[in-house]
Structure formats: structure tokens, C-alpha cells
Amino acid sequence: MTIMHAIQGRHVRVTLRGDLDLKTAEPLRDALDKLVDRYRDKNLVLDLTEVDFVDSSGLGVILGRYRRLSAQGRQISLAGVKPSVRSILELAGVDSIISIGGDPVRGQTAAPKS
Amino acid sequence: MNRVEMRFLSLADNVGLARIAAAALAGQANFSIHDIEEIKVAVSEAVSNAIIHGYENRPDGWVDLIMELDQSGMTIIVEDAGVGIADVEQAREPAYSKDPERMGLGFVFMESFMHGLEVESTLGRGTQVRMRRFVTLSGELSRDAQ
Numbered sequence: 001m002t003i004m005h006a007i008q009g010r011h012v013r014v015t016l017r018g019d020l021d022l023k024t025a026e027p028l029r030d031a032l033d034k035l036v037d038r039y040r041d042k043n044l045v046l047d048l049t050e051v052d053f054v055d056s057s058g059l060g061v062i063l064g065r066y067r068r069l070s071a072q073g074r075q076i077s078l079a080g081v082k083p084s085v086r087s088i089l090e091l092a093g094v095d096s097i098i099s100i101g102g103d104p105v106r107g108q109t110a111a112p113k114s
Numbered sequence: 115m116n117r118v119e120m121r122f123l124s125l126a127d128n129v130g131l132a133r134i135a136a137a138a139l140a141g142q143a144n145f146s147i148h149d150i151e152e153i154k155v156a157v158s159e160a161v162s163n164a165i166i167h168g169y170e171n172r173p174d175g176w177v178d179l180i181m182e183l184d185q186s187g188m189t190i191i192v193e194d195a196g197v198g199i200a201d202v203e204q205a206r207e208p209a210y211s212k213d214p215e216r217m218g219l220g221f222v223f224m225e226s227f228m229h230g231l232e233v234e235s236t237l238g239r240g241t242q243v244r245m246r247r248f249v250t251l252s253g254e255l256s257r258d259a260q
Contacts, residue, residue, distance in 0.1 A: 007158040014252070020163070021126075021128060021129050021130060021158055022126040022129045022158075022162045022165065022166070023127055023129060023130060052154075053133075053151075053154065053158075055155050055158040055223070056159060056162070056218075056219040056220050056223060057158075057162055060217065082203075084151040086224070088155065091169065091222075091223070091226055092219055092222075111204055
């Protein structure tokens with residue numbers, strides 16, 4: 001998994017490349033927690049444009065960061081979500097608590113649900 | 115008809131290996147890309163459970179993956195010789211997980227994406243998950259599958 005980040009105004013944009021599963025969950029969690037701790041005044045945007053696969057291990061990382069950030073009054077959103085990944089997120093109900101497909105950094109509206 | 119049997123160590127690296135093998139075998143049948151994506155999730159969950167819960171993240175356990183294609187679909191068996199599940203019904207409930215970072219959605223995904231799920235487990239001896247996915251035609255289960 002490749003993890004890159006950039007600061008864009010009030011957001012930390014993290015671009016992920018690879019699958020989010022049991023193998024990548026722990027290093028991803030560690031990397032995101034470091035960013036969350038380092039940039040304490042910023043929200044988190046996960047760019048999943050180059051993520052083709054997410055299972056419950058990957059979802060656990062996303063929801064764990066949602067809980068951390070929410071407790072601090074901060075937000076997490078997902079951008080570039082592919083249909084196959086979106087169906088997983090919707091089945092888990094993630095779309096009801098986290099903005100999916102929207103791009104707050106660039107001011108786009110949320111993508112319509114497929 | 116085709117049948118594949120794999121045995122691999124309980125390493126996180128092998129979760130991806132297992133789902134790619136499942137996808138490759140499913141690709142030999144009339145599954146859609148969407149179907150194959152869902153089969154990959156189910157296999158990923160079953161193998162992850164074997165590693166995390168069956169072997170409690172020990173890297174030296176063996177996981178068996180048995181996959182069989184027939185005219186109506188695909189049967190997938192994931193088996194470990196780990197600690198077993200004390201209460202299978204409880205383990206299958208949504209949001210049940212011993213790990214706060216996990217969501218307890220593994221069985222939910224398996225049940226949602228497959229057309230049948232059986233779990234047999236014996237404490238101290240291991241767990242077998244058996245899943246079935248039927249080939250669908252134009253959005254409906256094929257006649258053989260009904």
C-alpha cells in the first residue's frame with residue numbers, strides 16, 4: 001500500500017493506493033493516526049481513487065479514524081470511491097455517517113449513489 | 115467443473131493471495147465482474163477470520179481453501195485448525211467482535227454476498243466456513259440454482 005498526504009487548506013488529503021485489507025490495515029491505521037495527531041486543527045480526506053478493494057479490516061480503520069476525529073469535533077470524508085468499494089461502504093452503513101464521494105477540498109458535491 | 119485446493123500459512127499476506135485465486139477460478143464461470151468482487155470480499159473475510167480469530171494472529175497455522183466450480187455456481191470452503199468459536203450464532207451477529215478496531219462485519223459480508231453460509235466449529239479443534247455462490251443470469255438466479 002502506498003500512502004501519500006498533502007495539506008490543502010483545512011484538510012489533510014491522504015491518497016491511498018492498494019487494497020485495504022488485513023495486511024494493510026495496521027500500517028494504514030498507524031500512518032493515519034500520526035497525521036491526525038500531527039495536524040490537530042485539520043479534517044481528514046481519504047482519496048480512494050486508486051483503491052480497488054476494501055473489506056471489513058479496511059472499514060475498521062476508516063471507522064476507527066471517524067470515531068477519533070468525531071470525538072475531537074473534526075471530520076473525515078472519502079473521495080474517489082469506486083462503485084465496488086461504495087457497495088461495501090453502503091452495506092456497512094458508512095455512508096450514513098461519513099461523506100462519500102464528496103470532495104470538500106475542491107468544492108465538489110457528493111457523487112450520486114449508484 | 116473445476117476444483118482447487120490450497121493450503122497456506124495464517125499470514126495476512128495470504129488474504130490477498132486467497133481472494134485472487136478465488137477471483138481467477140470464478141472467472142472461469144459465468145460470474146459478472148460485480149459477482150466476482152463480492153466473492154473476493156467473502157473469501158477475504160473468511161480467511162481473515164481464520165487468521166485473526168482461529169489462530170489469534172499466530173503466523174504458523176494452516177488455512178485450507180477449497181473451491182469448486184460446477185454448472186450452477188461455486189462452493190468455497192475455508193478451514194482452520196485454530197481455537198474454534200464458542201458460540202457460532204453470537205459470532206455471526208453484526209457488530210460482534212472481540213477487537214474494538216474491527217466492526218464484526220465479517221460474517222455479515224459473507225452472508226450478504228454469498229447465497230448460503232454454513233459455519234461449523236469445535237473449541238480447540240478449529241472452524242470450517244462453507245459458502246456457496248450461484249451464477250446469476252440477467253439478475254435472476256439461474257434455473258439450476260433455484
